Amino acid sequence: MVESRLVGPVRIVGVGLLGTSVGLGLRNRGIETILADASPTNLSIAIDYGAGRAARDGDQPQLIVVCVPPDVTAEIVARELDAYPNAIVTDVASVKLAPLAELRERGADVSRYIGSHPMAGRERGGPLSGRADLFIGRPWVVAAHGGISYQQANAIDDLILDLGAVLIEMSPEDHDRGVALVSHVPQVISTILGRQLANASNSALNLAGQGVRDMTRLAASDADLWVQILGANAEPVRDILIAYRDDLDRFIDALADPTAPGARRKVAEEMIGGNAGVARLPGKHGQDRQFSSMIVMIDDTPGQLARLLHEIGEIGVNLEDLRLEHSPGAEIGLVEISVLPEVVARLTDELAARGWRIAG
Ligand SMILES: NC(=O)C1=CN([C@@H]2O[C@H](COP(=O)(O)OP(=O)(O)OC[C@H]3O[C@@H](n4cnc5c(N)ncnc54)[C@H](O)[C@@H]3O)[C@@H](O)[C@H]2O)C=CC1
Numbered sequence: 427m428v429e430s431r432l433v434g435p436v437r438i439v440g441v442g443l444l445g446t447s448v449g450l451g452l453r454n455r456g457i458e459t460i461l462a463d464a465s466p467t468n469l470s471i472a473i474d475y476g477a478g479r480a481a482r483d484g485d486q487p488q489l490i491v492v493c494v495p496p497d498v499t500a501e502i503v504a505r506e507l508d509a510y511p512n513a514i515v516t517d518v519a520s521v522k523l524a525p526l527a528e529l530r531e532r533g534a535d536v537s538r539y540i541g542s543h544p545m546a547g548r549e550r551g552g553p554l555s556g557r558a559d560l561f562i563g564r565p566w567v568v569a570a571h572g573g574i575s576y577q578q579a580n581a582i583d584d585l586i587l588d589l590g591a592v593l594i595e596m597s598p599e600d601h602d603r604g605v606a607l608v609s610h611v612p613q614v615i616s617t618i619l620g621r622q623l624a625n626a627s628n629s630a631l632n633l634a635g636q637g638v639r640d641m642t643r644l645a646a647s648d649a650d651l652w653v654q655i656l657g658a659n660a661e662p663v664r665d666i667l668i669a670y671r672d673d674l675d676r677f678i679d680a681l682a683d684p685t686a687p688g689a690r691r692k693v694a695e696e697m698i699g700g701n702a703g704v705a706r707l708p709g710k711h712g713q714d715r716q717f718s719s720m721i722v723m724i725d726d727t728p729g730q731l732a733r734l735l736h737e738i739g740e741i742g743v744n745l746e747d748l749r750l751e752h753s754p755g756a757e758i759g760l761v762e763i764s765v766l767p768e769v770v771a772r773l774t775d776e777l778a779a780r781g782w783r784i785a786g
């Protein structure tokens with residue numbers, strides 16, 4: 427078992443996709459986890475899956491992670507702060523300003539609370555979708571505020587590093603504007619595109635290739651959750667959608683008469699603008715687009731990276747690119763390797779069989 431930074435126990439409230447994944451990841455590191463959920467069914471599934479045990483009288487959690495829908499996040503965080511006066515509390519809701527504002531309105535003791543947000547998830551919620559490796563190599567924002575000192579937030583940093591994620595500090599305002607651009611607006615646009623398919627003919631749908639599937643993956647997301655996320659971050663999302671409407675209008679105008687002087691240039695300029703934007707995305711959807719990437723966790727000890735590279739050579743796979751990230755303070759390294767898409771499955775299986783920990 428890998429050594430952990432957290433001491434525990436960690437109490438997890440809400441054991442759907444996020445809560446079960448946190449529980450499974452911490453249990454893999456030997457950390458005691460206590461689970462709670464308003465749904466008895468979800469609670470027993472998460473326990474059966476090995477994400478932790480049920481709560482008992484006298485539990486003294488070091489840290490509480492609230493993983494409930496955004497609308498009820500502040501209410502549950504406030505309740506947990508009251509019930510466990512020695513614990514630090516965080517939440518994982520996809521928006522950060524609204525829960526903090528509501529906690530302040532409720533007069534909660536925010537000196538023991540910092541909101542956070544892992545940029546990792548799936549379209550399907552519920553405990554059955556939980557995965558121990560969901561957060562490995564993913565950004566996890568800590569949205570600090572003036573009411574808590576850095577030292578008190580140590581347990582939240584340890585949680586993030588123990589789960590193999592990459593800690594990023596941001597203000598709640600910057601966070602909400604950032605996720606509006608990279609998560610919430612892409613969700614809306616994917617949904618709109620998905621709706622266009624609802625009444626399409628079967629003969630058109632039968633032609634669907636990978637492009638439309640990539641673009642509409644998010645359209646399968648849970649409506650209940652997204653009504654809450656978009657409602658809680660409406661202003662930044664709206665601002666970007668208004669700019670997007672202008673972009674759409676330019677495209678529509680350019681296509682009104684594609685043979686008119688300058689029309690082709692206008693379309694080309696839009697395409698080149700898109701190329702430039704997507705090239706700025708870090709990681710596998712950006713610079714390394716023509717290759718597939720995977721992340722291998724290595725212990726931060728001498729010889730580990732060399733052994734990994736040697737074994738990839740033994741497996742007979744050519745490495746196209748490599749990036750090494752140290753999780754600040756954690757004794758692990760995250761090696762992002764890029765290879766040809768057709769060898770990913772074999773390389774993943776063979777490295778896993780040799781005992782390497784792989785994440786996505
Ligand atoms: N789904 C995703 O991809 C991501 C979601 N998030 C955030 O994580 C949080 C949880 O999302 P998911 O795990 O996807 O949802 P989910 O629907 O899979 O799980 C939510 C769980 O909370 C429980 N719950 C609801 N109200 C409760 C209450 N009052 N008290 C106790 N338990 C309650 C539900 O029974 C359910 O088990 C949300 O705030 C969401 O914004 C963050 C990153 C990614």
Ligand SMILES: O=C(O)C(=O)Cc1ccc(O)cc1
Binds near residue numbers: 545546547549609
């Ligand atoms: O599936 C994806 O690519 C996502 O972006 C999932 C996701 C959904 C909600 C979040 O708050 C964070 C991540």
